[in-house]
Amino acid sequence: MPAGHSQIKMFGMDIDGVLTDGGICYGGGGLEIKRFHAHDGMGLTLLGMAGLTTFIITGRSSEAVARRGQELGVTEIYQGVDDKLACLRAMLPKYGASLEEVAYIGDDLADLGIMLHVGFPMAPADARDEVKRIARVVTVRPGGHGALREAAEWALRHNGQWEALLADFQSPRKRGESRG
DSSP states (O other): OOTTOOOOOEEEEOSTTTTSOSOOEEOGGGOEEOOOOHHHHHHHHHHHHTTOEEEEEESSOOHHHHHHHHHTTOSEEEESOSOHHHHHHHHHHHHTOOGGGEEEEOOSGGGHHHHTTSSEEEEOTTSOHHHHHHOSEEOSSOTTTTHHHHHHHHHHHHTTOHHHHHHHHHSTTTTTOOOO
């Protein structure tokens, strides 16, 4: 790896507009429904298999987010957060990482504060223009439709881990297994 080329140790994300298409559905009794894409789920699984610390920092709170994050082995889940950067800074010592070793994918103005400080800011194709302008990676796919998977694969390639993960899935013992 070339000098000055940081590895990604932590990979974080917003939820609405990144892991979902940004739509919010309400049902009776305060029920909030979110739709997640299986490809994005597999992206999170792959990041975990590669040893990256994964985290969610979102301004909203939802049982669906907690459940999906737990299903996929997300390391840290923070909901109802106003200051995403402060939340991330509080996490860094626990995982021995610096801001330069963090990738974060966000889609809207509330993500700018954190994205301006991490080494690898990322955005889905349908993110706000202000967010895409500061992103190091802008996906081809929109939020909730594989954008997270695309960003995860980029991070794994950047770290030189993609080929080994791919080979692992091509072995007979992995065929048919998926937590996505």
